[in-house]
Amino acid sequence: xxxxxxxxxxxxxxxxxxxxxxxxxxxxxxxxxxxxxxxxxxxxxxxxxxxxxxxxxxxxxxxxxxxxxxxxxxxxxxxxxxxxxxxxxxxxxxxxxxxxxxxxxxxxxxxxxxxxxxxxxxxxxxxxxxxxxxxxxxxxxxxxxxxxxxxxxxxxxxxxxxxxxxxxxxxxxxxxxxxxxxxxxxxxxxxxxxxxxxxxxxxx
Numbered sequence: 147x148x149x150x151x152x153x154x155x156x157x158x159x160x161x162x163x164x165x166x167x168x169x170x171x172x173x174x175x176x177x178x179x180x181x182x183x184x185x186x187x188x189x190x191x192x193x194x195x196x197x198x199x200x201x202x203x204x205x206x207x208x209x210x211x212x213x214x215x216x217x218x219x220x221x222x223x224x225x226x227x228x229x230x231x232x233x234x235x236x237x238x239x240x241x242x243x244x245x246x247x248x249x250x251x252x253x254x255x256x257x258x259x260x261x262x263x264x265x266x267x268x269x270x271x272x273x274x275x276x277x278x279x280x281x282x283x284x285x286x287x288x289x290x291x292x293x294x295x296x297x298x299x300x301x302x303x304x305x306x307x308x309x310x311x312x313x314x315x316x317x318x319x320x321x322x323x324x325x326x327x328x329x330x331x332x333x334x335x336x337x338x339x340x341x342x343x344x345x346x347x348x349x350x
Contacts, residue, residue: 182282200238219350228255243282259348307332
């Protein structure tokens, strides 16, 4: 997935923060239990005070085999086997209320239709930006996704479907209500057509 300018700018900012804490000595660890909203428990975190902020950094490395995608072709489930890597940075006010989160995600999977044993390759390389309109209030945060969140290909078929570009959700409606969209987003624009294309590529 490409790294947008916003992510590069954040990387520069983070480098400056860490350089500042390094020059001042060991960063002061922060108790995670008082942060709002609570941190995603799937990640392993390190949280510390830095420059008047609380910064948390987390990593999540899932591995899975024959998990149900929730999709099916003629009643036969589509299963996925693969792995992912996610790196998270979340900023908080001194009282622990979150203001912004940035997550970089990479996933590589094989989708298999049990009834045909044919496969698709799923790849995702994208970024998630969470902006809290009201610090610490999850129901008021806005999620913006940029990059290539979905790329499905099949041998002899080529590109099956993709979601590429920018997708911004309405406040508190992550994954449900798209507020702004740029670029092709096959899974959003016509989900039935997307699934038909997937099933065709899987030989259903």
